[in-house]
Amino acid sequence: MGQIIDGKALSVVVKDEVKAEVAELEAKYGRKPCLVVIIVGENPASQVYVRNKVKAAAYTGMESQLIELPADISEEALLGKIVELNNDPKVDGILVQLPLPKHIDEEKVIDTISREKDVDGFHPGNVAGLWLGKDCIVPCTPAGIMRLIDSIGYELKGKNAVVVGRSNIVGKPVAKLLLDRHATVTIAHSRTADLGAVCRTADVLITAVGKAGLVDGSMIKPGAIVIDVGMNRNAEGKLCGDVDFASAEPVASWITPVPGGVGPMTIAMLMKNTIHCFLSRQK
Ligand code: NDP
Numbered sequence: 001m002g003q004i005i006d007g008k009a010l011s012v013v014v015k016d017e018v019k020a021e022v023a024e025l026e027a028k029y030g031r032k033p034c035l036v037v038i039i040v041g042e043n044p045a046s047q048v049y050v051r052n053k054v055k056a057a058a059y060t061g062m063e064s065q066l067i068e069l070p071a072d073i074s075e076e077a078l079l080g081k082i083v084e085l086n087n088d089p090k091v092d093g094i095l096v097q098l099p100l101p102k103h104i105d106e107e108k109v110i111d112t113i114s115r116e117k118d119v120d121g122f123h124p125g126n127v128a129g130l131w132l133g134k135d136c137i138v139p140c141t142p143a144g145i146m147r148l149i150d151s152i153g154y155e156l157k158g159k160n161a162v163v164v165g166r167s168n169i170v171g172k173p174v175a176k177l178l179l180d181r182h183a184t185v186t187i188a189h190s191r192t193a194d195l196g197a198v199c200r201t202a203d204v205l206i207t208a209v210g211k212a213g214l215v216d217g218s219m220i221k222p223g224a225i226v227i228d229v230g231m232n233r234n235a236e237g238k239l240c241g242d243v244d245f246a247s248a249e250p251v252a253s254w255i256t257p258v259p260g261g262v263g264p265m266t267i268a269m270l271m272k273n274t275i276h277c278f279l280s281r282q283k
Helices: 007-029 044-060 075-086 106-112 124-132 140-151 171-180 195-199 262-282
Strands: 034-040 063-069 093-096 160-164 184-188 204-207 225-228
Touching: 007 044, 007 140, 007 262, 034 044, 034 075, 034 262, 044 063, 044 262, 063 075, 075 093, 075 106, 093 262, 124 171, 140 171, 140 225, 140 262, 160 171, 160 195, 171 184, 171 204, 184 195
Parallel strands: 034 063, 034 093, 160 184, 160 204, 204 225
Antiparallel strands: none
């Protein structure tokens, strides 16, 4: 029987750490870290995400601001707003919620956020820093996954890790973080031949795909640790991951649920990243 890695409970621990850090930083520097979250348009899922991010910031006691912009805002106007925030000394972190409306080039937006304020860790300078092993902002979801693995005291050195999914925001960066911990890492994707056979080699299996039930218990090595990043809706409209929990849980030694696993940790690590940005800017 797999034990549950409780991301919701761990996210509270992380947010409490941040809360204590915010108080210390305010005492030392005379101001609190400040996170600005920008949402463009009215995508309902994005609205839930940004609300949760601002709520988490309030919990930690840091300053935060939600900027809601209309879906038809021009790319130029959005970039102008970002430049304004880049130049605002009171702002430490800037997050533009993705996806953006089609007429706006996401890459341009990511490139425009100054590297020092890039709390998402998506800026090319931070991506390069991650791959070169230099000081950088690590993307929130991969950072949260590592914290979940650390929370059970698991030693990654020499273990086989399989990451299913190769996106720039989850799959690739988490693979690099696992590599940094001396795991032997395989990245699987949509063209992987025999996904089941690849997954069964994993001591640690991380799924970041976006397909409900893609991985079931028959694809999991007995005793493996399973981290499910996927966020999908099943036929009944309920939130679920990429892993079929019912068949996977009896095979795994540890497993994250959806909801209540990686999701809350992503937001908690955003708070950590805001502190990181604040501190980098003091130097
Ligand atoms: P992307 O759509 O960018 O990437 C999905 C990846 O899955 C791609 O690399 C794709 O392969 C691969 N893939 C697709 N189909 C298969 C298949 N049949 N077998 C193996 N691999 C496959 O997604 P993201 O990385 O942005 O997100 C992945 C999931 O994680 C989503 O459900 C998203 O909602 C969720 N998510 C959750 C977060 C959280 O905080 N909990 C944060 C971020 C994402 P290829 O490259 O070949 O196309």
